[in-house]
Amino acid sequence: MEQAVAGRDWSQLPADLVVLVLGALEVPELLRSAAVCRSWRAAYKLDPRLDATPLFRGPCLLYSSADRDADVATLRSLSESAAADHTTSTRRRHHVTLPAPSFRGRYVVGSSHGWLITADEQSELFLVNPVTRAQIALPPVKTMRSLNLRLARSSKALQGYFLHYMDVAAGCRNSHMYDLREFYDPNEARFLLYRRVALSADPSSGNCIVLIIHCFQEQLSFARIGDAEWTWIHGEEHFCHYQDLFYNDKDSLFYALRGTGEVHTIDFSGSSSPVVKIIFKKVVNYIDNYKYLVRAPRGDLIQVWRDDDVVDNGEWVTKKLVVYKMDLVHQKVAEVKDLQGYALFLGFNTSFFLPVACSPMLKANCIYHTDDNTEYIGGHKFSRRHIVAFSLDENVFAEFLPCDSRLNWPPPIWIRPSCEWVG
Numbered sequence: 001m002e003q004a005v006a007g008r009d010w011s012q013l014p015a016d017l018v019v020l021v022l023g024a025l026e027v028p029e030l031l032r033s034a035a036v037c038r039s040w041r042a043a044y045k046l047d048p049r050l051d052a053t054p055l056f057r058g059p060c061l062l063y064s065s066a067d068r069d070a071d072v073a074t075l076r077s078l079s080e081s082a083a084a085d086h087t088t089s090t091r092r093r094h095h096v097t098l099p100a101p102s103f104r105g106r107y108v109v110g111s112s113h114g115w116l117i118t119a120d121e122q123s124e125l126f127l128v129n130p131v132t133r134a135q136i137a138l139p140p141v142k143t144m145r146s147l148n149l150r151l152a153r154s155s156k157a158l159q160g161y162f163l164h165y166m167d168v169a170a171g172c173r174n175s176h177m178y179d180l181r182e183f184y185d186p187n188e189a190r191f192l193l194y195r196r197v198a199l200s201a202d203p204s205s206g207n208c209i210v211l212i213i214h215c216f217q218e219q220l221s222f223a224r225i226g227d228a229e230w231t232w233i234h235g236e237e238h239f240c241h242y243q244d245l246f247y248n249d250k251d252s253l254f255y256a257l258r259g260t261g262e263v264h265t266i267d268f269s270g271s272s273s274p275v276v277k278i279i280f281k282k283v284v285n286y287i288d289n290y291k292y293l294v295r296a297p298r299g300d301l302i303q304v305w306r307d308d309d310v311v312d313n314g315e316w317v318t319k320k321l322v323v324y325k326m327d328l329v330h331q332k333v334a335e336v337k338d339l340q341g342y343a344l345f346l347g348f349n350t351s352f353f354l355p356v357a358c359s360p361m362l363k364a365n366c367i368y369h370t371d372d373n374t375e376y377i378g379g380h381k382f383s384r385r386h387i388v389a390f391s392l393d394e395n396v397f398a399e400f401l402p403c404d405s406r407l408n409w410p411p412p413i414w415i416r417p418s419c420e421w422v423g
Helices: 003-004 015-023 027-033 040-046 086-091 186-193 372-380
Strands: 060-063 072-077 092-098 109-110 114-117 125-128 133-135 147-151 159-165 179-185 195-200 208-215 219-225 231-233 242-248 253-258 263-267 276-279 290-295 301-310 314-326 332-335 342-346 352-355 366-370 387-391 396-400 413-415
Touching: 109 186, 109 195, 109 263, 109 413, 114 195, 125 208, 159 186, 179 186, 186 208, 186 372, 195 242, 208 242, 208 253, 219 242, 242 290, 253 290, 301 342, 314 387, 366 413
Parallel strands: 342 366
Antiparallel strands: 060 072, 060 413, 072 092, 109 114, 114 125, 125 133, 147 159, 159 179, 195 208, 208 219, 219 231, 242 253, 253 263, 263 276, 290 301, 301 314, 314 332, 342 352, 366 387, 387 396
16 A cells, blocks of 8 residues: 555646645645646646745735634735736735744734744744744843843743843943833833844845844844844944834945934944944934835935824824935935835835836835834734825825735734745
8 A cells, every 4th residue: 555655646636636735735835836746836837826926026915814823924915916806816815824933922023035023922033934934033032231031039930021221332221220120021022122123134044144123212232143142232322212224235234224314334244343334414303203214226225204193093093204315425315206116115024115017006106004103013912003005196195905804913014025945
C-alpha cells in the first residue's frame, strides 16, 4: 500500500480536483503547491479564485476578519478591478493563519518590506511575514532603558511596567522628574512604548536594523536582528518628540521627523554610536498636529500634516491632510496638490507612494489613510477604525473599502507583501 502511494503521479489528478484541493489552502501552502508540477500550476493560474499573484502587484489591506479564527489574518488586494463580480471579490481576500501569539491579541504597530511589526499582550515585539508565516522575536521589552518591571513578590509574575521620563542630553533619567514615573499593565504599555517602527531591510536578510519611536517624549531606540537588547539614542536635547521615520536605501540613512517639522538623519554605518544630523530646521514652534515623512518617487522629501477632530459620538476622526514638499536648500516647505500620477498610503505602515496605474481601484492625487491615532486607539481598542480616501483635488474624504467582515482590532494596516523565505 505504501509503495502504491509513493509511486502515485499527482500531476495526473483531474483539474477540477486540483482546484478543489488548492481552494482549501492558505497563501503559504497555495504558493508552494502551485510549484508542485506544471498541471497544478496551470490549474492555479487558470482559476481566478486561486491566483495569489495580485498580492504582490500592489498594496493590500491586512486585518482580522469576523468570519475567521482569532489567529487568522486577512489580506485584501487592491490590484484588481473595483467593479469586480462576486467571484473576483472572493479572490481579493486571502487568509493566513499566523504563528502564536494570537493575531487578535496583537497590536499592529507597523509594516515594512512585507513584514508586520506587532506587540503582544505582554508588550513584546515580533516581526511576522503574513505570506510566509516567518516570525522573528525582537529583544525583550525589559532591556529598554526607559522602563522597569514590576513583578509579583511571591510568584515573580509580571504585573506591569514603570515608564520613566528620560533626559536625552544627559543620557539618564530626568533628574527633575526622577521620581515621576507612570505604571502600566503589560497590555497597556505597548500603546506608549511603540509609536512608530521602521526597518532598514527585509528581516529575512539577517542584516536589518529596527528603529522605534517610544514614549515618553517620543525618543529613539534601536536593535539589530539577533541583538539581545535595545539601545537608546541620546546625547542632545533635541533627540526627542519624533513622530515618523523611514529608511532610505538610496543613501543608507534613517530619516526621522519631529513634531516641529524638523528632520534628522541617523547614520548607522560607523562602528561606534549612530550619528544624528539635523538636515531640515523646524517649521513650527509648537506641536499641534501629527506629521508623516515619506520619500517621493523622484527623491523629494514630503511631509504630510494630519489634523483630527472629535465628532458627535465621541470618535476621533481625521479632518484634514496637507501635503508639503521640503526645500532642503532654502529650508522651507511648500504645499503640494499634485502627486503626479501617484497615490499615497498613510497609517501605521511606513508611508509609500504607488502609481495609480498599478490598480484600477486607485485614483491620482489621493491619500489612502488607515486610522493610526495611538492616543485614541489605546483607550478605544474596539471602536470604529476609519479607512478613507482623501482627494487633494476636491479636499474631500470618502470611505474606502466597505467594512464587510473586517474587525476594528487589531488596527487594519497597509502592507506590500513579500514572499522572501527565512531559511
